[in-house]
Amino acid sequence: MTSDQIDTIVGAGLIVIAAVALFVLAVPLRGRVRRVFRIIPGIVRLRRAIGLTVENGRRLHVSLGGGSLTGASGAVSLAALSTLDRIAALSMISDRPPIATSGEGSLSILSQDELRSAYRDGNALDQYDRDRGRLGGVTPLSYAAGTMPVIRDEQVSANILVGNFGSEVGLMTDAAYRQQAFVVAASDSLPAQAVIYSAAQEPLIGEELFAVPAYLQAGPFHVASLQVQDILRWVVIALILGGIILKLLGVSLL
Amino acid sequence: MKAPFATAVAIVIGLLVLAGYIVPIPILVSLRTLLLGWAVILVAVATVVGIINLARVHWNKAIRGEGRDYYSLIFLVAFFLTIVAGAVLGPTNPDFQQAVLSIQVPAESSLMALLAIVLAYASLRLLQNRKGILAVLFVFSAVIFLFLSSGLLAGADAVSPFKEIIGLLNRLPVAGARGILLGIALGSLVAGLRILMGADRPYRG
Numbered sequence: 001m002t003s004d005q006i007d008t009i010v011g012a013g014l015i016v017i018a019a020v021a022l023f024v025l026a027v028p029l030r031g032r033v034r035r036v037f038r039i040i041p042g043i044v045r046l047r048r049a050i051g052l053t054v055e056n057g058r059r060l061h062v063s064l065g066g067g068s069l070t071g072a073s074g075a076v077s078l079a080a081l082s083t084l085d086r087i088a089a090l091s092m093i094s095d096r097p098p099i100a101t102s103g104e105g106s107l108s109i110l111s112q113d114e115l116r117s118a119y120r121d122g123n124a125l126d127q128y129d130r131d132r133g134r135l136g137g138v139t140p141l142s143y144a145a146g147t148m149p150v151i152r153d154e155q156v157s158a159n160i161l162v163g164n165f166g167s168e169v170g171l172m173t174d175a176a177y178r179q180q181a182f183v184v185a186a187s188d189s190l191p192a193q194a195v196i197y198s199a200a201q202e203p204l205i206g207e208e209l210f211a212v213p214a215y216l217q218a219g220p221f222h223v224a225s226l227q228v229q230d231i232l233r234w235v236v237i238a239l240i241l242g243g244i245i246l247k248l249l250g251v252s253l254l
Numbered sequence: 255m256k257a258p259f260a261t262a263v264a265i266v267i268g269l270l271v272l273a274g275y276i277v278p279i280p281i282l283v284s285l286r287t288l289l290l291g292w293a294v295i296l297v298a299v300a301t302v303v304g305i306i307n308l309a310r311v312h313w314n315k316a317i318r319g320e321g322r323d324y325y326s327l328i329f330l331v332a333f334f335l336t337i338v339a340g341a342v343l344g345p346t347n348p349d350f351q352q353a354v355l356s357i358q359v360p361a362e363s364s365l366m367a368l369l370a371i372v373l374a375y376a377s378l379r380l381l382q383n384r385k386g387i388l389a390v391l392f393v394f395s396a397v398i399f400l401f402l403s404s405g406l407l408a409g410a411d412a413v414s415p416f417k418e419i420i421g422l423l424n425r426l427p428v429a430g431a432r433g434i435l436l437g438i439a440l441g442s443l444v445a446g447l448r449i450l451m452g453a454d455r456p457y458r459g
Contacts, residue, residue, distance in 0.1 A: 013274045019447050026453070070293050075442030078449060081456040105301030110456045117458050131311050133319035135304035141362045146308070149325070167369060174372040188438045197392060201383070206434040210441030221453035225444045234441045241349055 010239070017235060018228050025224035035227060042184045042202035043215040049158040049182040050090050058098040058157035061150060062087055063136075063172060064111055065163020065187065066103025066143050073164035076188040077107055078211050080113050080163035086216035087160060088118035097127060101136040101150055102163075103143030108135040144168040148175040161185040161200070162209060165192040173199040186212070257458040264279065268450045309333055332357075398423065 053060050064080040067073025084100050097119075100111040110207050112133035113250060119128040136146035151159060152175055159176045165187040173196070176183040185196040186204035196203045204212070207229060214222035246252075265288055274286025312326035312333075336354065343350040377396070380389055401407075402423065410416045448454040 008276060014278075014443065015272070015447070018443055019451070022444065022447055022451065025450075068297060070290065070297055075445040076438070077404030078454060078456060080440070082445075082454055085456070102304075105299075106297045108307060109300050113458065114456055130312065131307070134311050135308045137308075138301060138305070140424075141365045145365060147360075149323075153323075162302065167373075168365070170369050170372050170376065171365065174376070187420075188442075190434065193434070195373060195376075198380045202350040205439035207441040209438070210445060219453070220452070221448055225448060227442075228444050229440045232443070233437070235320050236436060236440070 014232060014235065018232055019229045021231050022221065022224050025227050026220045028220060035223065037211075037215065037226060040204070040208055040211065040215065042204050043212060044110065045182070045202055046158070046160065046184045046212075047216070049184075050087065053158045054091050054094040056157060057095040058092050059094070059155050060087055060098040061154065061156040061159045062098060062100045062111075063147055063159065063161040063163065063165075064100060064102040064107050065161075065165045066138075066140060067107070067164030067188075068104050069106050069110075069150070073188055076164050076209065077104070079196065081107075081110055082213040082218055082222065083162050083216070084111055085114045085118055086213050086218050088115050089122060090216065091226060092119065092122045092124055092127075096155060097129065097132055099154055099156070100133045101143075101147045103136055103138065103140065105135060106139070107163075108133055138170045140166045142201075144171040147172055151175040151181065152179060156181055158182040159184075160212075161187075162194075162204075162212060164188055165196075167191050167195045170195045170199045173201075177201075257455060260457050261452045261455055264455070265450060265452055268446075272450070395427075399427070 032099065050060065051199070062080075062084045064077060064084065065073070067077040067080075069077055070108060071248055084098075088098055100115060102108045102111055112130050115133050116125070116128050116130070119125050133215060134150075136150070137143040148171060149171065150156065156176075156201075159172070159182065162185070165172075165185075166189055166252055169185060169187060169192050173183050177199075182202075183200045184202040184204065185200035186209035187196060188209065193203070193205055197205065210229070211226055214226050270282070271286050271289055274282040274289075282423040305325065309330065312323075312329045315326040316330055339350055340354070345351075378391065381393060402420065407416070411420045445454070
């Protein structure tokens with residue numbers, strides 16, 4: 001058996017385990033113990049910031065990053081879109097509707113779709129404005145340059161930067177800092193996470209990025225997703241430990 | 255369910271592409287390649303639509319009576335000049351490319367320089383804004399790795415025990431990075447499954 005075949009089998013196995021677990025855990029069953037998730041301070045403060053923004057008649061800004069849906073960062077962009085959906089739903093009653101910026105064409109169209117569906121679900125389709133989901137720029141730095149005026153000029157009091165960013169995210173967090181606006185930020189890129197940790201008010205590290213929609217009550221599938229990630233983490237730990245033991249015993253699967 | 259047709263199409267195509275990766279049957283592999291090719295074309299079209307939307311937003315900001323944005327006006331002039339020049343001369347014309355790069359490269363370099371200053375300032379603010387051992391460790395490790403990569407230890411990394419200590423220090427961030435990336439990979443897997451199951455439908459607008 002070749003190394004590629006083993007990779008494919010392990011990958012397919014993980015996908016099947018995850019799919020079954022996701023389906024089973026998302027089905028509401030009577031008597032199932034309701035899971036209590038750990039407190040993530042950044043998301044607690046985000047919820048508070050959403051409430052304050054709505055109360056003060058200010059605007060929320062969701063930045064979705066520049067990850068292409070056909071690339072390796074596609075899933076991160078999808079998680080960012082789910083976050084936008086929840087934030088649009090939670091802040092719909094605000095005088096100023098939320099604004100979404102993205103660094104990729106398909107993502108900007110989907111952000112308009114998410115805003116539209118959130119307003120339609122809230123029976124407020126007449127308040128929907130497609131210019132609220134806009135492209136900031138198509139290269140990382142032009143995206144940052146196109147987003148900074150939004151943070152500065154659009155009465156934004158809370159910024160949610162969730163998606164695929166590079167180190168240019170530092171320019172956006174700085175623009176928010178100058179406006180004394182709240183910032184919660186997360187990225188799948190390691191350099192961006194280092195920048196976010198030092199520059200953002202509330203950094204989310206690693207897989208906390210995927211937890212945002214679940215913590216904003218996106219629904220049973222999102223809550224189940226967090227449980228499935230915990231299960232998969234244990235499976236991966238078992239696989240790594242198994243690999244170490246096999247290696248120590250001199251057993252080779254190749 | 256809202257948008258049942260779009261949901262069904264997304265699920266079927268997602269499953270076919272996934273099957274093309276897992277099951278090495280020639281028909282599934284060629285179907286996967288074809289579908290991904292279509293996706294790339296769609297993304298390119300979406301980029302054009304996004305750019306038109308961007309120009310429209312700046313147009314609205316440039317023509318409004320109150321609080322007119324003159325930067326949007328500059329953006330629109332540069333945008334249409336670039337489009338016209340690109341259409342007339344062709345995007346591969348060396349003069350056109352030289353003209354675009356002569357503006358883009360210095361502008362982006364300036365932003366990178368600004369980013370360096372912003373990050374230096376942010377690192378000074380870090381210990382003030384974030385209390386706790388993690389912030390101290392972050393700053394401490396940043397200083398250590400700046401020192402290691404400064405070249406001041408050139409030659410010392412070949413001498414024992416410095417060699418072993420530097421090797422150990424260089425392996426530490428790799429371990430942490432792999433842990434973070436594994437978490438992101440698992441999150442990505444589950445996010446993809448939600449799309450395949452139709453639980454997340456960002457296209458339902």
